[in-house]
Amino acid sequence: MSAYTLDAKQLLCPLPVIRTQDRVATLKIGDVLTVYCTDPGALSDIPTWCRLHGHTMLSSKEDVDGVIELVLKVGSPIYHAQQ
C-alpha cells in the first residue's frame, strides 16, 4: 500500500472528480489517495464517485481557509450487476 496526494485546489466541479478519477486509474488496490480541493461540491461529489466505483472514503474535512481534504482508499473496480 502506498500513499499519494493530489492537488485539485481552485478547480471547479467536476474537475476535482475528473482529476481524482484519472489519478486513481494509475494506482493499485489498497493505495491511499489524499485529495486537496476548494470547491465545496467535492465534499459530495468525490464520495459519490467513490461509491459508484468501489472505492472507500476514509475521511473528509474542511479547514478554516476553505481547503477540503478527502482521503480515499482505492478498491477493486466494480461491475454493477444489472440483471
Added chain:
Amino acid sequence: MAGQRNQGAVAFTSMPTRQTQPKAIALISGGLDSLLAAKVVKEQGVHVEGINYFTGFCVEGHTHAIRNRDRTRHKRNNALWSAEQLGIQLHIVDVIDAYKDVVINPKHGYGANLNPCLDCKSFMVTRAREWIEDNGFDFIVTGEVIGQRPMSQRRETLPVIANESGAEDRLLRPLCAQLLAPTLPERMGWVDREQLYAFNGRSRKPQMALAEQFGIKEYAQPAGGCCFLTDATYATKLRDLWASRGEKRYELDDIMLLKVGRHLRPRPHLKVIVARDAGETQYLRGYRKAYAHLLMTSHNGPMTLLEGEVHDGDAELAARIAARFGQGRAASDVQFDFVTAAGVARSLAVAPFKPEDIAPEWYV
C-alpha cells in the same frame, strides 16, 4: 403512458437470444431526459454505464461554488447524482481541449447565442462511439426527444448526429425511438421496441409522468440550462474576449473567469474583473499569480484582476473602478497594492469613481 406509444411501431414477436448481457453507454447530462433514457434501457436488462463530457461550459453549480449567496445551497454534480439513482458507473471525461474546435468552428453554426448544439451533440456521440469501440460495448443511449430543442433535437437533425458521429444504428434514443427507424439494439432484440417511447415536442409532461412511474421524485431542472453557451450574457462576454484578441481562441481559465465578477472594458486592450462578494474575491485570489491585480489596502474591497496589456495609467483607471465597489467608495482616496502579472508590486492611491463616471458601455 400508453397514449405516447406509437401504435404503428414494429412489434418483435421473436427475439434473438444472446448469451451475454448487452452493454450500452448512456450519455448522462444530469438532466431528466438522460436519466430516463438510461433507466428505460437498464430496465430491459441491458448493462448500462454512464458517460459525461466536461467541456468547460457545463453550468454544474460553478457560481454556487464561488458566490457567497449561493454557498449555502446544497451542491452536487447532477450527472453523478443521476448515476447513483440509476446504480451505474459514471465516467466523467475531460474534453476541454478537443471541444474548442466545436465552439470556435461549428460546422452547423450557432443557436440563439454561442451554443453550437448540433455540433456539440455530434461531438459527444462521436466520442461515445469511440468509447464503445474501445471498451467492447454494443450501443449508445441518449435522452434526445424529437422537437425538444430547436437546433439539435429535430426530426431532420437526429439522423445528422447518427451519421456524422459514425454511430449510425448503434445510437438508440429510447424516449422517441418509436418515431424513428428501428436501431441495431432493437433489431437484435437486445431491447424491446414496444417498451420504448414516442415522446415528441417541447412538453415535459410525458417525461414527468415516466419519472413518476419509475418512482423518481427528484431530478435536476428539466431540459436546457446546462450550458453557459446558451446564456446571452455569457455569450456576450465570450464574444468580447474573442474581439479583444482579434481571434476566436480561449483557454480554460478564460472561460472560467467569464463566470465570475463584474467585467468592464474601459479601454480596448484592458478588461477589469471586479469580484462581487467575498466568495468571488476568494476565487479570484487563485489567479493572482497569473494576472495583474489590485488589492485594496485602505478599506475592505473586492479583488480585482486586470486582463490584457497594462499600459501607463491603466492600473490607476482600474483602481478607480475597483474603489467604486469597495467600502471606501465615499472616501477621498483609496489605497491599493498593484501587482503585475510578473509579480512586481507598487502602491497607489486613487479617488473612487462616482457611479456616473463609469460609462455604461464599459460593462461587458
